[in-house]
Amino acid sequence: MSAARVGVLVFPGSLDDRDMLRGLELCGAEAQFLWHKDARLPESLDGIGVPGGFSYGDYLRCGAMARFSPVMRAVLEFAQSGKPVLGVCNGFQILCEAGLLPGVLVRNRDLKYVCQDVRVAVEDPGKFRAELPPGRGLVMPVKHGEGAYVPDPDHKPRVAFRYVGGSPNGSTDDIAGVANAAGNVVGLMPHPEHATDPLLGSSDGGALLRSFLAACVAARTRR
Amino acid sequence: MKLRVLVSLKPGVLDAQGRAIEHALRDLGYTQVSGVRTGKLIVLDLDTPDPEKARALAAEACEKLLANPVIEQYEILS
Amino acid sequence: MKLRVLVSLKPGVLDAQGRAIEHALRDLGYTQVSGVRTGKLIVLDLDTPDPEKARALAAEACEKLLANPVIEQYEILS
Amino acid sequence: MSDPEVTDQLAREHGLSDHEIALIGEVLGRRPSFAELGIFSVMWSEHCSYKSSRRYLQKLPTKGACVVQGPGENAGVIDVGDGNVAVFKIESHNHPSYVEPHGGAATGVGGILRDIFTMGARPLASLDSLRFGPLDDPHQRYLVRGVVAGIGDYGNAFGCATVGGEVTFHPRYRKNVLVNAMNLGIARADQIFLAKAAGPGNPVIYVGSKTGRDGIHGASLLASAEFDADTDAKRPTVQLGDPFTEKLLLEACLEAMATGAVVGIQDMGAAGLTCSSFEMASRSGTGIEMDLDAVPQRESNMSAYELLLSESQERMLQVAEKGREQEIFAVFRKWDLDAAIVGRVTSDGHMRVRWHGQVVADVPVDPIAANAPVYDRPTARPADFEERQKLDLAQLAPESDPSAALLQLLASPNLCSREWVYRQYDQLVGSSTVLRPGGDAAVVRIPETERGLALTTDCNPRYCAQDPYLGAQHAVAEAARNVAVTGARPLAVTNCLNFGSPERPEAMWEFAEATRGMGDACRALGLPITGGNVSFYNETAGEGAIPPTPTIGLVGILDDVTCAVPAAFRGAGDDVILLGETRSELGASEYLAVRHGIERGAPPALDLAAEQRLQKLLAAAAARRLMRSAHDCSDGGAALALAECAIRSGFGLDVALPATGLRPEVALFAESCARALVSCSPSNSAAFLALAREHGVPAARIGQTGGVRIRIAPGVDVSLPEAHDLWARTLPEALG
Numbered sequence A: 001m002s003a004a005r006v007g008v009l010v011f012p013g014s015l016d017d018r019d020m021l022r023g024l025e026l027c028g029a030e031a032q033f034l035w036h037k038d039a040r041l042p043e044s045l046d047g048i049g050v051p052g053g054f055s056y057g058d059y060l061r062c063g064a065m066a067r068f069s070p071v072m073r074a075v076l077e078f079a080q081s082g083k084p085v086l087g088v089c090n091g092f093q094i095l096c097e098a099g100l101l102p103g104v105l106v107r108n109r110d111l112k113y114v115c116q117d118v119r120v121a122v123e124d125p126g127k128f129r130a131e132l133p134p135g136r137g138l139v140m141p142v143k144h145g146e147g148a149y150v151p152d153p154d155h156k157p158r159v160a161f162r163y164v165g166g167s168p169n170g171s172t173d174d175i176a177g178v179a180n181a182a183g184n185v186v187g188l189m190p191h192p193e194h195a196t197d198p199l200l201g202s203s204d205g206g207a208l209l210r211s212f213l214a215a216c217v218a219a220r221t222r223r
Numbered sequence B, C: 001m002k003l004r005v006l007v008s009l010k011p012g013v014l015d016a017q018g019r020a021i022e023h024a025l026r027d028l029g030y031t032q033v034s035g036v037r038t039g040k041l042i043v044l045d046l047d048t049p050d051p052e053k054a055r056a057l058a059a060e061a062c063e064k065l066l067a068n069p070v071i072e073q074y075e076i077l078s
Numbered sequence D: 001m002s003d004p005e006v007t008d009q010l011a012r013e014h015g016l017s018d019h020e021i022a023l024i025g026e027v028l029g030r031r032p033s034f035a036e037l038g039i040f041s042v043m044w045s046e047h048c049s050y051k052s053s054r055r056y057l058q059k060l061p062t063k064g065a066c067v068v069q070g071p072g073e074n075a076g077v078i079d080v081g082d083g084n085v086a087v088f089k090i091e092s093h094n095h096p097s098y099v100e101p102h103g104g105a106a107t108g109v110g111g112i113l114r115d116i117f118t119m120g121a122r123p124l125a126s127l128d129s130l131r132f133g134p135l136d137d138p139h140q141r142y143l144v145r146g147v148v149a150g151i152g153d154y155g156n157a158f159g160c161a162t163v164g165g166e167v168t169f170h171p172r173y174r175k176n177v178l179v180n181a182m183n184l185g186i187a188r189a190d191q192i193f194l195a196k197a198a199g200p201g202n203p204v205i206y207v208g209s210k211t212g213r214d215g216i217h218g219a220s221l222l223a224s225a226e227f228d229a230d231t232d233a234k235r236p237t238v239q240l241g242d243p244f245t246e247k248l249l250l251e252a253c254l255e256a257m258a259t260g261a262v263v264g265i266q267d268m269g270a271a272g273l274t275c276s277s278f279e280m281a282s283r284s285g286t287g288i289e290m291d292l293d294a295v296p297q298r299e300s301n302m303s304a305y306e307l308l309l310s311e312s313q314e315r316m317l318q319v320a321e322k323g324r325e326q327e328i329f330a331v332f333r334k335w336d337l338d339a340a341i342v343g344r345v346t347s348d349g350h351m352r353v354r355w356h357g358q359v360v361a362d363v364p365v366d367p368i369a370a371n372a373p374v375y376d377r378p379t380a381r382p383a384d385f386e387e388r389q390k391l392d393l394a395q396l397a398p399e400s401d402p403s404a405a406l407l408q409l410l411a412s413p414n415l416c417s418r419e420w421v422y423r424q425y426d427q428l429v430g431s432s433t434v435l436r437p438g439g440d441a442a443v444v445r446i447p448e449t450e451r452g453l454a455l456t457t458d459c460n461p462r463y464c465a466q467d468p469y470l471g472a473q474h475a476v477a478e479a480a481r482n483v484a485v486t487g488a489r490p491l492a493v494t495n496c497l498n499f500g501s502p503e504r505p506e507a508m509w510e511f512a513e514a515t516r517g518m519g520d521a522c523r524a525l526g527l528p529i530t531g532g533n534v535s536f537y538n539e540t541a542g543e544g545a546i547p548p549t550p551t552i553g554l555v556g557i558l559d560d561v562t563c564a565v566p567a568a569f570r571g572a573g574d575d576v577i578l579l580g581e582t583r584s585e586l587g588a589s590e591y592l593a594v595r596h597g598i599e600r601g602a603p604p605a606l607d608l609a610a611e612q613r614l615q616k617l618l619a620a621a622a623a624r625r626l627m628r629s630a631h632d633c634s635d636g637g638a639a640l641a642l643a644e645c646a647i648r649s650g651f652g653l654d655v656a657l658p659a660t661g662l663r664p665e666v667a668l669f670a671e672s673c674a675r676a677l678v679s680c681s682p683s684n685s686a687a688f689l690a691l692a693r694e695h696g697v698p699a700a701r702i703g704q705t706g707g708v709r710i711r712i713a714p715g716v717d718v719s720l721p722e723a724h725d726l727w728a729r730t731l732p733e734a735l736g
């Protein structure tokens, strides 16, 4: 089977875009950047990664402005067609603002940015389950100022990942990441792409990225 | 004309910043402070002389962009 | 009683957030928007029935904590 | 609104001396216009002209095999192999951070980032060296919170990892906090850009944010208050930055440089458009004709004076190849940034500035930029210099409870955990951080290579206060040692010289001594100084001056980054080895300050040859992967270093310090130079000890790692969790 072809969105203010591209490549993907002004996605794309950073400076609310960029309309259709979309950190915030995932992310409880390694436990990562059996623990870094998840009262979230031993940010029920009802869109605050190389810390994030890529390939063969 | 929009967290949503300010004020000796909530002020400068139109426009902007209805409410001052 | 305090950047100080919101609103088609400035809303709940005292207290809190007079100005609404 | 008449009084209000006012008359042969007065005042300010420091800086060693670009450009450049160069520099943003801690510190980070990417490098890692007054002062806590949040907010949103720095507290910084920001970026060796305005006829292009009335200096405020009292009185002199725009500016500049159409580029920092255009023209021996009406403006009715002096952030000046302007405009359009032709390069060596169709300034470039006045200010050694070196250890009561002493030191603000600070920084973006903050130097991988760079900032202000010459030497030695314990070879130095008023002979003496010490130490260790920054006037009437603080930023290299050695222990059952000799030295130590409230005595003697032997040993041992961990001994001595290795790893230790003839508190807490603590797996100890012997470094196996206690003979036996708790709690409890 050929490698999964994935795109990594680049908004003004995306910062972990290169890291995500590199992480996905390390995990075997054929990855390319997708520019926010391009309203059309390349043909035969298997999945989309929405990277971390401070898109549009995180002004107003994190992710609030990126949602209106031309590429996001295409991403919306892409996700609605059942193709996998992974949002990390600011990417998670963007997917929530865009309505692809329920809930919202607000200021950390202690009002401070936090950068540290955390442990999360896998619960229900939707279609990203190839290497993510429920209960598996993963060590990955978080680095964000607004990562406290608040569920939408009308939408019970499908919890993909939960912090173990308390959240670093005051997230409701220690939620670290969620999936949409269809299971093809997953967002989380911890950074799997920063945990793909033992020299730089942990390599647990590789399991998550490979599970995303497996879902990409599966969605392609089904079509 | 200028319109002021106030966006704040809905009652019941935890306002960590408000709480921090409350503590800080109490520490400074302002014991009369019994609660603090915070929000955003957004001042819109609109090229329209019609106050009705301006308010309608501001309300639309709030619905679309300025407030997130899951946790936020807004109010438009004159 | 509740008092609303608005803290905003002094005129002339760069308001990057306001500019970003302005751009976003224009991109959304609100071409009538000719400027946006942002600030903070702080709602103080004060255990004092005397409006004069409450205002004085809020003003003091602004001077001491809520605003940095080097770059910010404040206004107390009723 | 018309310009005020230029009088000597107005010139003095602009900070110019009578001598300088006379000099302006000579240069121009007439009175300057108001705009010209503004130009002279900023170009001849201490900040831009280095008029008091220049003759000392000229004596510093700047040459070395690795040096590609020494002092004089926006940042220093060194060769780091594989066709890559590292571009790095440190800069102060002290006063603005005191007035508006968040905004001031943030724009400090923004400024140093621009210095790096203006040379064509992509910023890879930031460090920040911070000094505040005592932590028990609420205002200082407000300043710490604001400064740290400001550094984080800018660096995090820009997307450059912050990997190290320092934070210390001393009453003499109460009214003059220090915020020194360092950055290092990587570029291809053949794609470095310089600040030059070459090629008469070439367009001068303004890019980035629009210009507002930001940070126009205090004197001008005074000067213009009279005709616009209402608005100007409220005008802030502190400017705010926008990391989001800076990130776009970075990408756009690197992309524009890749087109090949950029001839030269310079960021607009202090004194904005004036300083950048003069410097570019001066370096190329050219002139510039500028039209201020073309400058993108954020506010209405800005005067020529304001446009020339504004310090609005996130702006750059580029000189492009004539005819290729469109290539540059296309890039900036893509990134939604302003770009406008504001002038042309000329060959007549003049700066000619037009505004509203009128020439508002017409001055020769070089007499202003290159030949600014230089001063040889009087120096005077403080009268109590001899006296303060004296310390009679015999008068000091022997330490009655070494365990309590260690715990007290661990919990003290200057030695406790810094995690409260660095967890607010993105340490990871860019996928390069191999050794994160918390140990000695940070180590980052050079992207796409096997190599790594070790980075640190260091200065012990207490040493410098006692003896600026020796203290500055220590700063260099400690920085080199911090880099060496990671296994890296120290390569080059940048520095930020923070001092009091140069017009006060004692402060000028401190400066002279410190620069001499720094130069001597760098020469002895073979380290070129590739750049730096001077910040004078860190003093306040009635409060005195800061201790002399020559902050050293040092870069070292690891040819194989997988050999990088962390500071903390790695496991139980490893041998612990102490390198170097402990002497009876307690002068100016943390122990004396924390335990006895005494800040006197001479700093430890420095043996630079021993330092160099130690550095060579550590690099050789790292390359052979003989060490599991390595940590230098500095503040708090061997006991503190041992405790840190244990606390940060969760592995206890049981060791006995060689105490031949030393008082217990000396063996434990003396800060003798050229020492380090290494842990080796027992199978490697013999090889390591043999290597130490070969390198002429005294080495002693003093015990083993393991257990849940910190046992250090003579006299220390404390619980590891308790020590950890005390060490970790201090900053969060004070700062929230």
Ligand SMILES: Nc1ncnc2c1ncn2[C@@H]1O[C@H](COP(=O)(O)OP(=O)(O)O)[C@@H](O)[C@H]1O
Residues within 6 Å of the ligand: D127, D128, D129, D130, D162, D163, D164, D165, D166, D167, D418, D421, D422, D436, D437, D438, D439, D440, D441, D442, D457, D458, D482, D634, D635
């Ligand atoms: N302001 C800061 N920003 C980032 N990291 C910091 C800061 N202050 C201290 N650190 C980190 O904390 C660790 C301990 O600092 P310090 O005690 O100054 O180290 P050393 O004594 O080895 O110079 C180092 O890794 C340092 O980089």
Ligand SMILES: [Mg+2]
Residues within 6 Å of the ligand: D439, D440, D441, D482, D631, D632, D633, D634
């Ligand atoms: Mg050290």
